[in-house]
Amino acid sequence: MTGAPQGLSRRRFTVAGTLLAAGCAAPHQGTGRPGDPLVLTLLSHYADGELKAALQGPVDEWNATHDRVKVRTKAVGFDDLLTTFMVRQAAGHGADILQPYCLWNGQLVRAGVLRPAPPEDAAEITRGYGAAAVGSASVGGKVYGYPTEAQTYALYYNKRLLRESGVTRPPRTWRELEDTAYRTTRRDRYGNTLVQGFGLSTYDDSTTVGQTLALLNAAGGTFVSGDGRRTAIDSPAGRAVLDLEHRLVSRGASEPGVNVYQAFQSGQVAMVISAGWWTGSLKSQMGDAYREVAVAPVPVPEPGDRPATLATGFMLGVNASSRHPREAWQFLRWLNTDRVGVGRGATVTRMSALQVSVGSLTGRADDMRTLLGKGGDPNLRPFLDALGYAVPEPNVPGAQQAKSLLRKNVEALWSGQQSVDESLRAIRRQVDQEVSRSW
Numbered sequence: 001m002t003g004a005p006q007g008l009s010r011r012r013f014t015v016a017g018t019l020l021a022a023g024c025a026a027p028h029q030g031t032g033r034p035g036d037p038l039v040l041t042l043l044s045h046y047a048d049g050e051l052k053a054a055l056q057g058p059v060d061e062w063n064a065t066h067d068r069v070k071v072r073t074k075a076v077g078f079d080d081l082l083t084t085f086m087v088r089q090a091a092g093h094g095a096d097i098l099q100p101y102c103l104w105n106g107q108l109v110r111a112g113v114l115r116p117a118p119p120e121d122a123a124e125i126t127r128g129y130g131a132a133a134v135g136s137a138s139v140g141g142k143v144y145g146y147p148t149e150a151q152t153y154a155l156y157y158n159k160r161l162l163r164e165s166g167v168t169r170p171p172r173t174w175r176e177l178e179d180t181a182y183r184t185t186r187r188d189r190y191g192n193t194l195v196q197g198f199g200l201s202t203y204d205d206s207t208t209v210g211q212t213l214a215l216l217n218a219a220g221g222t223f224v225s226g227d228g229r230r231t232a233i234d235s236p237a238g239r240a241v242l243d244l245e246h247r248l249v250s251r252g253a254s255e256p257g258v259n260v261y262q263a264f265q266s267g268q269v270a271m272v273i274s275a276g277w278w279t280g281s282l283k284s285q286m287g288d289a290y291r292e293v294a295v296a297p298v299p300v301p302e303p304g305d306r307p308a309t310l311a312t313g314f315m316l317g318v319n320a321s322s323r324h325p326r327e328a329w330q331f332l333r334w335l336n337t338d339r340v341g342v343g344r345g346a347t348v349t350r351m352s353a354l355q356v357s358v359g360s361l362t363g364r365a366d367d368m369r370t371l372l373g374k375g376g377d378p379n380l381r382p383f384l385d386a387l388g389y390a391v392p393e394p395n396v397p398g399a400q401q402a403k404s405l406l407r408k409n410v411e412a413l414w415s416g417q418q419s420v421d422e423s424l425r426a427i428r429r430q431v432d433q434e435v436s437r438s439w
Helices: 049-065 078-090 102-110 119-128 131-136 159-164 174-184 205-218 236-250 260-265 278-292 325-337 350-357 365-372 378-386 399-414 420-438
Strands: 038-044 069-075 146-158 193-195 271-275 293-296 309-319 339-341 347-349 390-392
Touching: 038 078, 038 325, 049 069, 049 325, 049 350, 069 325, 078 102, 102 309, 102 399, 119 146, 119 325, 131 146, 131 309, 131 390, 146 159, 146 205, 146 278, 146 325, 146 350, 146 378, 159 174, 159 278, 174 236, 174 271, 205 236, 205 271, 205 309, 205 399, 236 399, 236 420, 260 271, 260 278, 278 293, 278 378, 293 378, 309 325, 325 347, 325 350, 347 350, 347 365, 350 365, 365 378, 399 420
Parallel strands: 038 069, 309 390
Antiparallel strands: 146 271, 146 293, 146 309, 339 347
């Protein structure tokens, strides 16, 4: 899955990530004997940018204060990360600590790559994180790692564009969403679109699939059945979502071929559903224009419906083939549970402090409230609130391919190649074949 487009300050996903991608090398490989430290390797996809800089402090701190166990990080591009996990594992060169996108957890567990968390760590994770984050880091009821970045989806909107169209508040229902989308859409005298009311986009999974699943969850539906063996999108909720998207495109409020990331920043899109990682990028790149950006919960179909949205994320886990699992879990426990002061007696985990420093969140809601209460961006608060009701992305063994199939068929609907009925039938047939095969 890809996410933030190249050129944004976060990574090429969905998703923005954990904090362990800097290249802070330990002195050399060793056995753990005095004078010869044991070196743990950690494989992630954060090799540059602000996350690398944010990581440098805690990795240096660990290596400076732990003589026997050192940590050395390695990184590959996100697009190559899953393949690298699998290839290195098959060759017997898997890293001790892994940073997977949680969508892949079912596949990695099935392939024998991930080790279940020890009981004390599993208990800490279950107790300390929101349900969506715990669900993302779990497979078959077992916890496999510490959730790091937790991304929920919400509605970004341009206050100026809504205000100029006579809309005084963000939409709360689908009827209001459509009405606002049509009212804010603007064209020149030749019929060329100047402003899209709602930014559906085929640019990447974060917009095509992420928006669709956020709306599906808001309608009370799910993509994959509870047992993970079949798709559940061919349902009244799934049909309602595809009908909504089809209307927005066919009536000209959405132009899926436009890169929504660039168009929203330039004031050419009034509303779009996306994940919280985007907040930091918008703030840094829009300058003064960012003051017109606001965030609201994903609209629900009818007044009074319970809120719901999509949650995605990353985690840190230990390789099943690591020769030093005890030390690896010790390091992860230190990074994700030890607390550091942030002023006036308040404390948070190192991971939470670093995620907020780069405009992201973790699944530790208490930490997030502490940090955001100290002058953080208010546009992060709807994403924080959503941690309490978001639905984790399905991570069954065939989840990555199932997601690609969903994207292909949704885009075929948007482009007019398929009807809603044809898209639902194709998704059901193709995804059912994939997830049943993968078990």
